[in-house]
Amino acid sequence: MKSSSLQKRLGIGLTLGMTLLWLGATVGTWLVVQHELNEAFDSALEETAQRILPLAVLEISNREEPRDAQHVAPLKTHKEYLTYLVRNGEGQILMQSHDANPDIFSKHPAEGFTTTEKYRLYGASALRETVFIEIAEPLGHRREAAREALFALLLPLSALIPVSLLGIWLFVRISLRSVIAYRRAVEARGVGDLSPIKVARLPAEIDPLAEAVNHLLERFRKALEAERSFTANSAHELRTPLAATLAQIQRLRHEAPEGPLRVRAAKIEKSLRELVRLSEKLMQLAKAEGGGLLSETPQDLIPLLAHVVDEWNHSSGGRVELRLPAQASMYSAIDPDAFGVLLRNLIENALKYGAADLPVEVSLSESALLRVINGGPAVPEPVLQRLTERFVRGNSEASGSGLGLAIARTIVEGVNARMLLVSPATGRPDGFEVCVWLPVVATLEG
CATH class of the missing domain: 1.10.287 (Helix Hairpins)
Structure with a gap:
C-alpha cells in the first residue's frame, strides 16, 4: 500500500478541520442571528400594533357610522410588508391597511402571536376587547432577511478558505523542511x-x-x-x-x-x-x-574495455567478440580498477558457463549499455533470480566459486548503476545475457 505524504495529510487535515469549524461557527452564529431577527420582528409587530390601535380607536369613535369598514389610504404607492385589520368582537372589519387581505387573518380576532403557513400575526385589543387589531407579516420577509444574513456570513469564507489553504500549506512545508531534507539525504x-x-x-x-x-x-x-x-x-x-x-x-x-x-x-x-x-x-x-568504486576524474571506458577484452582473447583463443560505439570516447566516474574487475568477472562467467563452441559477445552502446552475451542452454527463471547471490551457481558442470556475478552486482550497486540478467538472450532462443547501464559523466565525439 502506497504511503501518503505527511505534508499533504497535515495540509488537507488542518484546512478541512478549520473549514468545518468555521462552517460550524457560521451556522451557530446564523441560528443566533435568526433568533434575534425573529425577536426584533416580533417586537416590531407588537410595537406597531400598540401605536396604531389607539389611533384606530380614536378614528372609529369619531365616525358617524363606526361599523363601516374603512381603508387607510397610503401617502404614496409602496410595497407593504405589515398589513393590519381592525375589527370588533364579532370579527366585523372596521379599518384595514390599503394592501391588507382579510383571508390571511383568522375569522375571530385573538390577542397574542400566532403563526400560519405563510404569515406571522400579532393581535391586541382595546375598550374591553370590543376593538381588536391584528397585524400580519409575511414569513418570506423573515426568511429573506435570514438568507441575507447567512450569505453575509458565508461570503468571507469563500475568500478565507483558499487563503487559509495556501497559508497552512506554506506553514506545514516550512515546518517540515528539515524532515524533507532528511528524506532527501536518505534517498541520495x-x-x-x-x-x-x-x-x-x-x-x-x-x-x-x-x-x-x-x-x-x-x-x-x-x-x-x-x-x-x-x-x-x-x-x-x-x-x-x-x-x-x-x-x-x-x-x-x-x-x-x-x-x-x-x-x-x-x-x-x-x-x-x-x-x-x-x-x-x-x-x-x-x-x-x-x-572507492568512483573516481574523482572521469575515465574513458572504451580503451579500458578494449584492453580487458584483448587480455581475455589472448588467454581464451580469441573467443571474445567486441563491438564498440561510433564515438571515440565515453567518460564515466567509475574507477578504472573497479570497471576492470566488473568486466573480467562478466567475461569470465560467460566463457566458463557458455557454450565452448560459440563466441562471447561484448558490446557497448552509445547510451552506455554494456552487454555480455554467451551461448548455451537458457537458464531457468528461479535460478536466474538467484545468480547474483554469493556462492550460487547455475546448472552447469563447470567449476567455479559462484562469486563472479555477486562481485559484479556489488560493483554495479556501488556506482549507482543497474544490472539485468536475461535468459534466453535478447533476440535469441537460448543463451545468457548480462546488461549493465553504466553511469556516464560525459561523452565526447571523436
Whole structure:
C-alpha cells in the first residue's frame, strides 16, 4: 500500500478541520442571528400594533357610522410588508391597511402571536376587547432577511478558505523542511554509504529516530568493515602459502614417475588452483564492498574495455567478440580498477558457463549499455533470480566459486548503476545475457 505524504495529510487535515469549524461557527452564529431577527420582528409587530390601535380607536369613535369598514389610504404607492385589520368582537372589519387581505387573518380576532403557513400575526385589543387589531407579516420577509444574513456570513469564507489553504500549506512545508531534507539525504545515499546522516534542526519527534538510524548505521558499518577486513586479510594471507604449496606440488608432479602418484599430484594442483582463484575472488569482493568504486576524474571506458577484452582473447583463443560505439570516447566516474574487475568477472562467467563452441559477445552502446552475451542452454527463471547471490551457481558442470556475478552486482550497486540478467538472450532462443547501464559523466565525439 502506497504511503501518503505527511505534508499533504497535515495540509488537507488542518484546512478541512478549520473549514468545518468555521462552517460550524457560521451556522451557530446564523441560528443566533435568526433568533434575534425573529425577536426584533416580533417586537416590531407588537410595537406597531400598540401605536396604531389607539389611533384606530380614536378614528372609529369619531365616525358617524363606526361599523363601516374603512381603508387607510397610503401617502404614496409602496410595497407593504405589515398589513393590519381592525375589527370588533364579532370579527366585523372596521379599518384595514390599503394592501391588507382579510383571508390571511383568522375569522375571530385573538390577542397574542400566532403563526400560519405563510404569515406571522400579532393581535391586541382595546375598550374591553370590543376593538381588536391584528397585524400580519409575511414569513418570506423573515426568511429573506435570514438568507441575507447567512450569505453575509458565508461570503468571507469563500475568500478565507483558499487563503487559509495556501497559508497552512506554506506553514506545514516550512515546518517540515528539515524532515524533507532528511528524506532527501536518505534517498541520495549510495548502497555503500554508511556515514552518519546529518540534517540540522529536525523536529523533536524525529530527532531521536535520526539518532537511532545513525547509531544503527555506525554499528552496521563496523560489522561490515570487520567482515571485509577478515575476508581481505584471509585472502591476502592465503596467497603466499598457496603459491608456495602450488609450486611444490607442480615440482612434485614433474618429478613423480608415471602412475597414481602423478595423478594424485595433478588433482591436488587443480584443487590448489581453485583455492587461489577463490582467494582472488574474495579479495575482489572485499574491494567491491569496501567503497572507492568512483573516481574523482572521469575515465574513458572504451580503451579500458578494449584492453580487458584483448587480455581475455589472448588467454581464451580469441573467443571474445567486441563491438564498440561510433564515438571515440565515453567518460564515466567509475574507477578504472573497479570497471576492470566488473568486466573480467562478466567475461569470465560467460566463457566458463557458455557454450565452448560459440563466441562471447561484448558490446557497448552509445547510451552506455554494456552487454555480455554467451551461448548455451537458457537458464531457468528461479535460478536466474538467484545468480547474483554469493556462492550460487547455475546448472552447469563447470567449476567455479559462484562469486563472479555477486562481485559484479556489488560493483554495479556501488556506482549507482543497474544490472539485468536475461535468459534466453535478447533476440535469441537460448543463451545468457548480462546488461549493465553504466553511469556516464560525459561523452565526447571523436
